[in-house]
Amino acid sequence: MALEQKLSLRLSQKLVMTPSLQQAIKLLHMTRLELETALTEELVENPVLEEREDSSEETETETPESEESEPAQEATAESATAEASEAEAEADDRAALDEIDLDAFFRDSWESPSTPNVFEAHESVPLENRLAREPDLYDHLLFQLHMAENDPSTRELGELLIGNLDPDGFLVASTMDIVDMSRDNGSVTYDEAEVEAAIRYLQTFDPSGVACRDLRESLLRQLEAQAIDEDSLTYRVVRDHWNLFLKRRFPQLAKVLGVPLAELEPTVDQISALDTKPGRRFSTERTHYVEPDVLIVKVGDDYLIQLNDDGLPRLQISRKYRQLLAQWRADKSQTEAQAYVKDKMRSAIWLIKSLDQRQRTIYKVADSILRQQREFLDRGLDFLRPMVLRDVAEDIGMHESTVSRVVSNKYIHTPRGLFPMKFFFHSGIDREYGDDISSLTVKRKIQHLVADEDRKRPLSDSELMRVLNREGIHIARRTVAKYRDELGIPSSTDRKQIF
Numbered sequence: 328m329a330l331e332q333k334l335s336l337r338l339s340q341k342l343v344m345t346p347s348l349q350q351a352i353k354l355l356h357m358t359r360l361e362l363e364t365a366l367t368e369e370l371v372e373n374p375v376l377e378e379r380e381d382s383s384e385e386t387e388t389e390t391p392e393s394e395e396s397e398p399a400q401e402a403t404a405e406s407a408t409a410e411a412s413e414a415e416a417e418a419d420d421r422a423a424l425d426e427i428d429l430d431a432f433f434r435d436s437w438e439s440p441s442t443p444n445v446f447e448a449h450e451s452v453p454l455e456n457r458l459a460r461e462p463d464l465y466d467h468l469l470f471q472l473h474m475a476e477n478d479p480s481t482r483e484l485g486e487l488l489i490g491n492l493d494p495d496g497f498l499v500a501s502t503m504d505i506v507d508m509s510r511d512n513g514s515v516t517y518d519e520a521e522v523e524a525a526i527r528y529l530q531t532f533d534p535s536g537v538a539c540r541d542l543r544e545s546l547l548r549q550l551e552a553q554a555i556d557e558d559s560l561t562y563r564v565v566r567d568h569w570n571l572f573l574k575r576r577f578p579q580l581a582k583v584l585g586v587p588l589a590e591l592e593p594t595v596d597q598i599s600a601l602d603t604k605p606g607r608r609f610s611t612e613r614t615h616y617v618e619p620d621v622l623i624v625k626v627g628d629d630y631l632i633q634l635n636d637d638g639l640p641r642l643q644i645s646r647k648y649r650q651l652l653a654q655w656r657a658d659k660s661q662t663e664a665q666a667y668v669k670d671k672m673r674s675a676i677w678l679i680k681s682l683d684q685r686q687r688t689i690y691k692v693a694d695s696i697l698r699q700q701r702e703f704l705d706r707g708l709d710f711l712r713p714m715v716l717r718d719v720a721e722d723i724g725m726h727e728s729t730v731s732r733v734v735s736n737k738y739i740h741t742p743r744g745l746f747p748m749k750f751f752f753h754s755g756i757d758r759e760y761g762d763d764i765s766s767l768t769v770k771r772k773i774q775h776l777v778a779d780e781d782r783k784r785p786l787s788d789s790e791l792m793r794v795l796n797r798e799g800i801h802i803a804r805r806t807v808a809k810y811r812d813e814l815g816i817p818s819s820t821d822r823k824q825i826f
Contacts, residue, residue: 350678359620370642374671375672376644378640378642378643379641484517488522496537497606502519502526506522537606542603545605546565620748621737621740622635630704688729691725693739696739699722704741713756753765754766773810789804
């Protein structure tokens, strides 16, 4: 079989993303903090890039001696006279300083009992003993364990148990898991009785209710720490009738306990005052403040859009490298250094263009949001209109995916407050009259209805649906339940108050 070579043409479609387009898409999706980090890293890695300073650069000009004018000569003479006068003043100051007895002055200063000796050696706190962070729950429990007089086995088992606590202070490993861990670690193997004793010992630590397996056990330990008698009504409710209490079946609970319903009210209040997450008091999570990417400022009756560039480095191409490339253009030979500089120059130009494209795209999206949500900015949340990504994409002539990248993890500051840009994009619900109503507006109405309801006869999801339907809002009961869960509102059974 003979082989032959031939040329053929084939037409096909494929998506080709240039490096500049890939970089633009990557920058568009970044948050403000990620963008600042990326630009700082690029400044370090790319020698062609430099940060532009706000101050204007001063240019120095040199003038030949032959072209020096008479005013310049006069200025030179004046400067020489000024230098002579400064030299005389410096000589006078030096003579006055010689008249002072510096040794006596500093000796009195060093020997003064109220003034510490500057050469005295002070014992400073070792660097390893300085706290770099606030102690968390684990540090707090380990400190109590190590300060107590325990044998090595108890201390080892206590450290193992503390390491298996979640941030809320609950034990996430079972007794058998702890036994298996001690066996796998190659140390002393503990039996179930020793593990249970160690757990009970840790439960006496501060905060009360820690190292428990469930909420009921934690509340019992907190009641014991408050010296509540085991025969008291409060202790018996948590110990013996926990399920009835969780389901808020207070009439049935009072009947089982054999007490009037009114006597349960202090008990319920006492149990509700206990800490359901005892370990959260030692949380070291810090507040993360949000910096808006876009600001909408109201000036008179108009709104202005400002991009927040504070803290972002302003990039420019180094003038020295531009001059160097201009000199290399005449040389047709290309060395390795020239190829490196040209590649970095191309990368720097792509980055600056992509950054400019990112800012212009964010501005277009913010301007479209401003025009379509003008009623919200003027009159409040009740006038927020439904809007999806397609509305903004068609308005600015871009694809929905581009708009999605713009609004992802970005914030906008308005006269109504600081919002994620995704806040303005949500579905609408049909109404019998007028335009569609925003889902956020419906959630706000549900909040108002629940806040104004009778606590002894709370509104169920079906009743909330009927109230909204009477106002012309077509909504299903399951949608009401979904919105109620998103708002963190308990069900009508949990909201019901017996007393």
